[in-house]
Amino acid sequence: MKNYENYKLEDFLLDERFRIWAVQPEPASDDFWTELGKHYPDKRMAMQQARELLLTWNQTGSELTEGDLEKQVTRILHSTETSSNRAYAFKFTQTWISIAALFIILIGLGWTVSRKMQYKQPASGYSQYVPEATVPMKEVVNKSGRKRKVSLPDGSVVSLSPAGRIRYAAQFISNRKREVYLSGEAFFDVKKDASNPFFVYAHGLVTRVVGTSFLVKTTASKVEVLVHSGRVSVLAMKDMDNQRDRNTELLLTPNQQAIFSTRDNLISKSISSMPLELIKPESQSGFVFRDQPIHKVFATLEKVYGIPIVYDSLLMEKCALHVELSNEPFFTKLDIISQTIGASYRISDGQVVVSSEGCE
Amino acid sequence: MEKDLLLWQKFKNGDRAVFEWIIREHYRTLFDYGKKFLSDRDALTDCIHDLFTSLWERHSFLGSTDQIKPYLLKSLRNRIIKEKQRSNHFIFMEQEDELFLNEEDIESKIITSEYTEEKKKQIGYVLHTLTPRQQEIIYLKFYENLTNDQIATVLAISRPAVANLLHATLRLFREKWETLLHTVVLFIASC
Numbered sequence: 001m002k003n004y005e006n007y008k009l010e011d012f013l014l015d016e017r018f019r020i021w022a023v024q025p026e027p028a029s030d031d032f033w034t035e036l037g038k039h040y041p042d043k044r045m046a047m048q049q050a051r052e053l054l055l056t057w058n059q060t061g062s063e064l065t066e067g068d069l070e071k072q073v074t075r076i077l078h079s080t081e082t083s084s085n086r087a088y089a090f091k092f093t094q095t096w097i098s099i100a101a102l103f104i105i106l107i108g109l110g111w112t113v114s115r116k117m118q119y120k121q122p123a124s125g126y127s128q129y130v131p132e133a134t135v136p137m138k139e140v141v142n143k144s145g146r147k148r149k150v151s152l153p154d155g156s157v158v159s160l161s162p163a164g165r166i167r168y169a170a171q172f173i174s175n176r177k178r179e180v181y182l183s184g185e186a187f188f189d190v191k192k193d194a195s196n197p198f199f200v201y202a203h204g205l206v207t208r209v210v211g212t213s214f215l216v217k218t219t220a221s222k223v224e225v226l227v228h229s230g231r232v233s234v235l236a237m238k239d240m241d242n243q244r245d246r247n248t249e250l251l252l253t254p255n256q257q258a259i260f261s262t263r264d265n266l267i268s269k270s271i272s273s274m275p276l277e278l279i280k281p282e283s284q285s286g287f288v289f290r291d292q293p294i295h296k297v298f299a300t301l302e303k304v305y306g307i308p309i310v311y312d313s314l315l316m317e318k319c320a321l322h323v324e325l326s327n328e329p330f331f332t333k334l335d336i337i338s339q340t341i342g343a344s345y346r347i348s349d350g351q352v353v354v355s356s357e358g359c360e
Numbered sequence: 361m362e363k364d365l366l367l368w369q370k371f372k373n374g375d376r377a378v379f380e381w382i383i384r385e386h387y388r389t390l391f392d393y394g395k396k397f398l399s400d401r402d403a404l405t406d407c408i409h410d411l412f413t414s415l416w417e418r419h420s421f422l423g424s425t426d427q428i429k430p431y432l433l434k435s436l437r438n439r440i441i442k443e444k445q446r447s448n449h450f451i452f453m454e455q456e457d458e459l460f461l462n463e464e465d466i467e468s469k470i471i472t473s474e475y476t477e478e479k480k481k482q483i484g485y486v487l488h489t490l491t492p493r494q495q496e497i498i499y500l501k502f503y504e505n506l507t508n509d510q511i512a513t514v515l516a517i518s519r520p521a522v523a524n525l526l527h528a529t530l531r532l533f534r535e536k537w538e539t540l541l542h543t544v545v546l547f548i549a550s551c
Contacts, residue, residue: 009537010530013502049537056483057502064391072391073383076409080379080416274377328363329381335366 004036007043012050022054136170147187154178154191156198161185205260205267206240208233223260226272227252234258236265254278254306255330256350269350275305275330287325287333294319297337298354305330311354316343319359365426372419379419383412386429389504390436396499397440407439430510433500437514486536494529501526 012018021029037044142148142160150158153172160166164184172178178198180188190198190209198209200216205223207216209232216225225234235249250258250267255275260267281287281304289297294316298309307330319341325333334352338345343356370378390408398404411432415422425431487495500506500514508522515522 008531009534010527013530014526052479053483054502056480057498062388062392063395064388069384069387072387072405072409073380076383076412077376077380079409079413274380327385328367329377332363332367332370332378336363 004040004043007040007046009046009050009053012047013053018047018050019054022051023058135174137167138170139165139167141165142184152178152180154193154196156191157189159187159189161187201237204237204262204265206235206237208235221262223262225252225258225260227254227256228276234260234267236260236267238265252350256307271307271347271350271352273331275307277304278306279304289321289323289325291320291322293317294321294341297321301330301333308351309354310351311343311356315358316341316354316356317358319343319356362426364428365424368422368425368428372422372424374419379416382428386432389429390432393433393499393504394436394440396496397437397444403443404440407443408436411436411439427510427513429504430506430513433504433506434514434516482537482540486533486540489536490529490533494525494532497522497525497529498533 007015017029018033021033033047037047140148140150140158140160142162142164145162147162148160148164150160150166152158152168156178158166158180161184164186165182166186167181168179173196176196178193178196180198180200182200182202188200200207200209202216203223205216205225207225216223225232232252233249234252239249250269252258252269255272255278257270257272258267259270281300283300287300294311295313298311301307302309321337321340323336323340325336328336334345337343338354338356341356341359343354345352345354347353367378367382371382387408390411391404394404394407395401398407415435487498490498497511497515500511501508506514508519508526511522511526512519517525
């Protein structure tokens with residue numbers, strides 16, 4: 001035991017154990033410091049003062065609002081962005097009447113690429129998918145330099161990025177469908193209406209909202225659809241009318257991603273490069289694992305991120321984890337876990353597949 | 361920290377998701393710390409912006425670190441000092457020690473917390489009588505909860521020097537606080 005006899009205020013302040021207790025008292029540490037106060041009554045005053053100081057210093061408010069923070073982060077990301085390597089920061093809100101759906105659609109911009117595409121695949125341009133003007137259509141083009149909000153007749157809201165373009169029928173709900181044709185980039189806030197599903201047509205891919213929120217990102221050679229919540233189905237446009245042979249239709253769950261190749265009309269399933277937490281971990285300790293069997297660790301990750309993790313539970317029965325994780329990205333968590341237990345993983349068909357030779 | 365080492369490695373490899381995560385994770389800390397040196401909000405956000413964009417530009421040439429937060433704090437600190445020296449060049453060269461400006465800052469922070477007003481004022485008052493360097497080390501240790509090693513990185517001094525400075529600063533703080541409490545007690549007694 002340390003010698004507390006000569007402890008003064010500053011010594012308590014610099015004592016690691018004392019600091020932890022002052023900020024986060026636990027029964028065990030409570031007992032320890034109460035006992036100490038009984039043992040050295042003359043130290044009680046210094047302990048009390050040290051605790052007050054630490055608590056005061058610990059509750060510091062920041063001048064920066066969430067909105068300012070978001071603005072600054074976006075600004076940095078924007079300045080560091082290159083055309084081939086765009087990262088999107090997106091947030092969506094969910095209210096009880098509307099399910100926020102967000103799709104960001106990027107149509108490939110490279111001049112030569114798009115020229116080539118037009119020759120090769122005459123059916124892949126935006127104009128090709130806009131239906132013949134047999135019904136009155138409305139078109140909105142954002143020529144400004146800022147995002148522009150467009151309210152659709154059903155109450156859904158589209159946030160159209162610069163140079164983005166959408167078209168939809170003036171009689172918006174028809175044949176029990178709500179349909180939007182898109183080029184450029186847009187953010188959709190779709191009002192829930194189960195009897196009239198919402199369709200987005202972009203670059204050869206149809207994305208159908210089953211009651212959900214998701215992201216669509218389009219380049220000349222591919223379309224990416226990333227699900228945030230609920231379920232989304234994606235289907236190659238060419239198979240749209242083929243009711244019996246919908247073999248390209250894929251159902252996606254949160255944090256899963258479909259990559260559609262416009263070249264061969266194939267859709268493959270993957271995982272978002274930065275999966276979001278869908279729910280908070282159930283237990284109080286969150287991602288802090290103290291000697292937890294591996295199946296519990298994987299179960300927590302599966303639940304929070306909604307991504308299936310496949311592993312040999314028998315082989316890995318003895319694998320236990322003692323590691324403190326918090327809010328690092330999903331794949332960093334996986335890296336840390338697999339390094340700790342000497343396993344490896346790969347992504348296959350929207351799942352994480354863990355390989356391990358077992359633990360002793 | 362192993363986690364930081366791994367994240368930094370991914371960032372160096374050009375991982376945008378990790379870059380964004382690093383910005384989100386540390387922006388507020390950098391802002392709050394920078395505010396102590398630079399009261400001009402716009403100049404400060406520009407500084408932080410430039411810090412991150414220059415990191416991104418040089419990401420593949422950066423060395424490795426397992427201490428992301430102290431590394432960022434140190435880089436911001438250097439940036440602000442350089443910026444200040446540049447803009448004040450014709451007037452006078454500021455002493456590094458005079459940079460930790462915080463007239464109302466620490467006080468207002470403390471007042472917004474839940475502790476009794478009187479106590480908070482006392483603590484703020486005592487803090488003000490310390491030198492900027494002493495205030496800064498208290499800030500890094502207790503507001504930002506950095507370890508002595510991390511403080512050594514930020515301030516570019518040795519670890520024993522940090523321990524020394526911290527202990528001396530806190531002793532001085534206690535002595536001043538005791539004097540103040542004593543005065544207050546005497547004052548009440550004499551009423």
